[in-house]
Amino acid sequence: xxxxxxxxxxxxxxxxxxQVQANAKTVAGTFQPxxxxxxNEKVQLKGCSRTDTGVHASDFGVSFQTNSxxxxxxxxxxxxxxxxxxxxxxxxxxxxxxFHARYxxxxxxxxxxxxxSGVRSPFEQDLVLLHKYPLDAALLDAAAQGFVxxxxxxxFCSAGGxxxxxVRTIYSFQVARRGELVEFSVIGDGFLYNMVRIMVGTLLDxxxxxxxxxxxxxxxxxxxxNRNRAGATAPAxxxxxxxxxxxxxxxx
Amino acid sequence: xxxxxxxxxxxxxxxxxxQVQANAKTVAGTFQPxxxxxxNEKVQLKGCSRTDTGVHASDFGVSFQTNSxxxxxxxxxxxxxxxxxxxxxxxxxxxxxxFHARYxxxxxxxxxxxxxSGVRSPFEQDLVLLHKYPLDAALLDAAAQGFVxxxxxxxFCSAGGxxxxxVRTIYSFQVARRGELVEFSVIGDGFLYNMVRIMVGTLLDxxxxxxxxxxxxxxxxxxxxNRNRAGATAPAxxxxxxxxxxxxxxxx
Numbered sequence: 415x416x417x418x419x420x421x422x423x424x425x426x427x428x429x430x431x432x433q434v435q436a437n438a439k440t441v442a443g444t445f446q447p448x449x450x451x452x453x454n455e456k457v458q459l460k461g462c463s464r465t466d467t468g469v470h471a472s473d474f475g476v477s478f479q480t481n482s483x484x485x486x487x488x489x490x491x492x493x494x495x496x497x498x499x500x501x502x503x504x505x506x507x508x509x510x511x512x513f514h515a516r517y518x519x520x521x522x523x524x525x526x527x528x529x530x531s532g533v534r535s536p537f538e539q540d541l542v543l544l545h546k547y548p549l550d551a552a553l554l555d556a557a558a559q560g561f562v563x564x565x566x567x568x569x570f571c572s573a574g575g576x577x578x579x580x581v582r583t584i585y586s587f588q589v590a591r592r593g594e595l596v597e598f599s600v601i602g603d604g605f606l607y608n609m610v611r612i613m614v615g616t617l618l619d620x621x622x623x624x625x626x627x628x629x630x631x632x633x634x635x636x637x638x639x640n641r642n643r644a645g646a647t648a649p650a651x652x653x654x655x656x657x658x659x660x661x662x663x664x665x666x
Numbered sequence: 667x668x669x670x671x672x673x674x675x676x677x678x679x680x681x682x683x684x685q686v687q688a689n690a691k692t693v694a695g696t697f698q699p700x701x702x703x704x705x706n707e708k709v710q711l712k713g714c715s716r717t718d719t720g721v722h723a724s725d726f727g728v729s730f731q732t733n734s735x736x737x738x739x740x741x742x743x744x745x746x747x748x749x750x751x752x753x754x755x756x757x758x759x760x761x762x763x764x765f766h767a768r769y770x771x772x773x774x775x776x777x778x779x780x781x782x783s784g785v786r787s788p789f790e791q792d793l794v795l796l797h798k799y800p801l802d803a804a805l806l807d808a809a810a811q812g813f814v815x816x817x818x819x820x821x822f823c824s825a826g827g828x829x830x831x832x833v834r835t836i837y838s839f840q841v842a843r844r845g846e847l848v849e850f851s852v853i854g855d856g857f858l859y860n861m862v863r864i865m866v867g868t869l870l871d872x873x874x875x876x877x878x879x880x881x882x883x884x885x886x887x888x889x890x891x892n893r894n895r896a897g898a899t900a901p902a903x904x905x906x907x908x909x910x911x912x913x914x915x916x917x918x
């Protein structure tokens with residue numbers, strides 16, 4: 415029995431998130447039948463994460479066990495021929511027995527993309543948050559350093575998460591201009607429900623002057639553990655799961 | 667009477683090109699009613715160019731005359747509220763009497779985008795040509811220099827063009843890697859029907875070894891004025907009208 419890790423990417427615009435649901439089109443619900451067709455057997459598919467409706471993934475790990483002797487190249491090609499154009503199979507590798515896309519994950523990087531020119535791009539529909547006013551990326555980057563460290567992130571967690579332990583470690587948080595976009599890039603060992611979107615929403619509220627824009631203000635909200643002190647949940651369509659780590663993370 | 671130049675951008679995937687057609691959805695056919703609604707008067711809309719089905723524009727000039735006293739800001743906002751998400755109004759300016767989006771144009775830059783990793787991106791559907799094998803951008807750039815200059819480009823013009831004078835000047839042609847894409851960027855005083863797509867298709871045929879990859883080979887095809895000597899017409903969806911010039915062009 416082989417254990418295989420596949421890395422996929424998907425445009426979340428047409429999907430009700432990753433996780434299989436009974437009456438909605440999802441990424442897993444679309445991907446699994448194609449995988450089973452290519453392998454010619456049923457599989458138990460494990461995903462690295464859930465993602466919300468409209469959230470994208472540039473790198474998403476799924477694992478499964480199989481008796482198939484299919485080559486890596488054959489598997490990738492077979493998947494890409496049969497998948498819809500908004501889901502792509504990027505690469506695959508054989509892993510040790512017991513490997514699990516979710517439980518073996520050591521961390522993740524999320525990127526949130528904002529176009530702050532106020533004028534939408536016709537090439538980014540559902541892919542980037544449009545912001546009416548220019549952002550000061552350096553100022554936001556300075557404030558975002560207040561998130562870095564090991565904390566109880568209850569203030570940055572939507573109701574509906576069932577997790578009891580809300581302590582997570584953020585290894586790095588960078589806000590930088592990249593071409594005409596501002597990118598928020600955050601690496602952590604794990605993330606609570608809506609955590610990245612609330613962190614970004616809080617920074618955007620700071621940019622609008624609703625909160626002081628400084629790392630001390632972030633820390634004050636963080637230590638309150640009070641969701642009402644944090645900012646709005648930023649819209650789903652600017653968010654990308656950008657990288658899934660399965661090796662020890664080098665902190666910067 | 668004011669003469670206004672508007673710069674728009676559009677994703678060509680859903681449109682049968684720019685030019686109004688009787689029974690097909692086009693960019694002009696979609697844009698003009700919205701403009702007339704915002705101005706509350708009929709206009710004669712002049713476009714800088716035709717584009718084929720599926721071709722995109724990052725910068726496309728349209729001009730019209732109007733009695734409206736609308737502000738530039740009001741016009742842009744009114745258009746963007748009412749246009750579909752795959753067409754955007756970028757900027758506008760008042761121009762001198764007699765200005766015409768097509769006849770006042772001094773040149774254009776086209777960019778052709780190719781992903782050569784062999785694996786499609788779910789975020790670029792209809793926006794980038796997928797190429798199965800890696801391209802040598804430096805080698806293609808060297809060959810492309812054979813296009814630079816003033817020539818009769820009959821070998822790089824599809825049948826169906828009605829133009830008699832096929833002499834055009836190419837000011838620059840650059841092929842460069844940009845992230846995971848290879849971009850072909852060409853500036854000229856004008857372009858014949860399908861000219862950019864045939865030039866790029868010829869370079870891609872050179873990359874595949876169907877033709878020698880060198881500026882001398884480009885020159886040999888060019889001087890033959892024989893369309894059959896050039897390569898295939900590259901697909902429409904990788905092509906962008908990237909910039910329209912209305913001032914003297916600084917050649918590099």
